[in-house]
Amino acid sequence: MTRLIFLGPPGAGKGTQAQSLAQFLGIPHISTGEIFRQAIKEQTPLGTIAQGYLDKGELVPDELTQNLVKERLSQSDAQSGWILDGFPRNVSQAAFLDQLLVTINQNNERVVNLDAPDEIVVTRLLGRGRKDDSEDVIRRRLEVYRAETAPLIDYYRDRQKLLTVNGNQSPEEVSTELQKVIA
Numbered sequence: 403m404t405r406l407i408f409l410g411p412p413g414a415g416k417g418t419q420a421q422s423l424a425q426f427l428g429i430p431h432i433s434t435g436e437i438f439r440q441a442i443k444e445q446t447p448l449g450t451i452a453q454g455y456l457d458k459g460e461l462v463p464d465e466l467t468q469n470l471v472k473e474r475l476s477q478s479d480a481q482s483g484w485i486l487d488g489f490p491r492n493v494s495q496a497a498f499l500d501q502l503l504v505t506i507n508q509n510n511e512r513v514v515n516l517d518a519p520d521e522i523v524v525t526r527l528l529g530r531g532r533k534d535d536s537e538d539v540i541r542r543r544l545e546v547y548r549a550e551t552a553p554l555i556d557y558y559r560d561r562q563k564l565l566t567v568n569g570n571q572s573p574e575e576v577s578t579e580l581q582k583v584i585a
């Protein structure tokens with residue numbers, strides 16, 4: 403049963419890799435960023451709240467995000483494994499997830515840290531052209547990443563759950579390395 407959390411800075415290629423690995427393994431790819439973007443597009447109540455945060459590169463409030471993940475992991479397709487992409491993004495979310503996974507008997511998760519240097523991720527994000535990929539929003543997302551999300555690398559290393567993959571290579575090379583480390 404594969405349960406993986408993808409960590410890494412915006413632009414490291416988490417989405418691409420998580421998506422194709424999930425498809426290969428036949429398990430859901432759960433991207434909180436995608437869920438928020440879809441909700442914004444559909445103008446749901448969740449989308450209305452999330453929009454202001456995404457537009458600024460800030461994190462959506464923990465409680466809202468945590469409830470969403472709790473709900474999603476309880477769905478039937480998530481009972482045979484999953485890849486979480488973009489969650490947790492800070493230590494409180496990680497502590498919440500630890501507890502949730504124990505409660506629902508899914509606590510065999512491993513964490514893939516997809517690592518890439520700053521200058522690479524900025525260049526990639528500027529070339530991508532998503533709505534929250536303007537230069538100042540990118541800068542803010544990187545600041546939030548460094549301050550809030552990067553500490554999760556030590557958090558999961560301390561808990562012996564951390565695997566590291568070099569994101570600074572071609573998508574095919576990343577996939578190959580990824581398949582090796584999770585085997």
Ligand code: ADP
Pocket residue numbers: 411412413433434435436438455456459460461462463464467487488489490491495543
């Ligand atoms: P990227 O990794 O390229 O920044 P994501 O799609 O993972 O893109 O996230 C986009 C935005 O969605 C974030 O900047 C944030 O506003 C929101 N978001 C995604 N996941 C979370 C989360 N776990 N907690 C709070 N906000 C989140």
